[in-house]
Amino acid sequence: MLYVIGLGLGDEKDITLRGLEAVKKCEKVFMEAYTSLLSFGLSDDGIATLENLYGKPITIADREMVEEKADEILSDARASDVAFLVVGDPFGATTHSDLVVRARELGIGVKVVHNASVMNAIGICGLQLYRYGETVSIPFFTDVWRPDSFYEKIMKNRELGLHTLCLLDIRVKEPSWESLSRGKKKYEPPRYMTINTAIEQLLEVVQKLGGSAYDEDTDCVGFARVGSEDQVIVAGPMKELLSVDFGLPLHCLVITGKTHPLEEEMLNTYRLNTNNDSNQKDDGSV
Numbered sequence: 121m122l123y124v125i126g127l128g129l130g131d132e133k134d135i136t137l138r139g140l141e142a143v144k145k146c147e148k149v150f151m152e153a154y155t156s157l158l159s160f161g162l163s164d165d166g167i168a169t170l171e172n173l174y175g176k177p178i179t180i181a182d183r184e185m186v187e188e189k190a191d192e193i194l195s196d197a198r199a200s201d202v203a204f205l206v207v208g209d210p211f212g213a214t215t216h217s218d219l220v221v222r223a224r225e226l227g228i229g230v231k232v233v234h235n236a237s238v239m240n241a242i243g244i245c246g247l248q249l250y251r252y253g254e255t256v257s258i259p260f261f262t263d264v265w266r267p268d269s270f271y272e273k274i275m276k277n278r279e280l281g282l283h284t285l286c287l288l289d290i291r292v293k294e295p296s297w298e299s300l301s302r303g304k305k306k307y308e309p310p311r312y313m314t315i316n317t318a319i320e321q322l323l324e325v326v327q328k329l330g331g332s333a334y335d336e337d338t339d340c341v342g343f344a345r346v347g348s349e350d351q352v353i354v355a356g357p358m359k360e361l362l363s364v365d366f367g368l369p370l371h372c373l374v375i376t377g378k379t380h381p382l383e384e385e386m387l388n389t390y391r392l393n394t395n396n397d398s399n400q401k402d403d404g405s406v
């Protein structure tokens with residue numbers, strides 16, 4: 121049996137009871153480690169915390185392993201119970217349908233244990249989840265690659281008065297161009313896009329295209345480490361969020377559409393000049 125288990129967004133305590141029971145009975149545990157992060161990141165300590173809780177070792181499955189070596193995971197799942205752990209919800213923003221479809225084709229049973237996803241946790245800012253349009257991904261620009269396909273989607277959402285969730289690039293275990301040209305893979309250090317970089321890129325694109333979908337005065341909400349004890353949520357115009365230090369990853373950004381007075385009321389509690397208590401530490405410190 122293949123158990124596909126969501127870990128939630130914060131730390132090791134966010135797994136559900138159902139998920140924990142499933143992991144405990146599995147003989148092998150893989151953890152997908154390239155589309156999201158728990159609050160402790162990929163530090164050895166963090167993984168060790170999970171291993172202690174589960175009472176068994178975890179094999180980190182990077183993109184190469186999940187995409188190229190899925191056979192290994194599936195052949196284990198054919199013979200015994202195997203857990204495949206995904207931060208957030210397994211089907212929130214990342215779809216692991218490939219693995220599930222292949223397992224089903226091979227006659228391997230699949231059970232999914234859901235959990236909170238960034239896709240629903242952003243509801244905390246007060247913008248109604250049913251008032252969102254298409255989610256966009258913002259990739260890191262390079263000197264020679266500065267794609268702008270997200271612009272049109274944001275424009276369509278804004279024309280319809282809908283909010284836009286922008287998921288920000290994560291680069292983990294990316295081979296460097298240099299090493300590829302030498303034929304021996306060497307990996308770049310991991311990179312996680314900040315809200316500040318995302319806004320810089322968004323403003324660059326709207327200026328380049330001469331568009332009007334948004335500008336530096338457009339109201340947004342920046343989220344860092346949602347679901348963790350030290351989460352930070354700040355609402356304000358793009359130009360204001362540009363200079364906010366949101367701290368460690370992960371970050372995402374919402375560009376507001378047309379807001380309802382009730383949405384505004386909640387949003388106002390996250391503005392810089394208010395008593396913003398988005399941070400959930402018990403002592404209220406930020």
Ligand SMILES: C[S@@+](CC[C@H](N)C(=O)[O-])C[C@H]1O[C@@H](n2cnc3c(N)ncnc32)[C@H](O)[C@@H]1O
Pocket residue numbers: 129155156157206207208209210211212213214236237238239286287288289290343344345346347370371372373
């Ligand atoms: C592919 S999505 C996450 C999918 C995950 N399975 C889920 O359900 O949440 C990854 C992106 O979502 C955003 N994200 C995920 N978790 C976050 C968090 N706790 N706080 C802020 N942004 C987050 C980041 O922009 C990150 O690059």
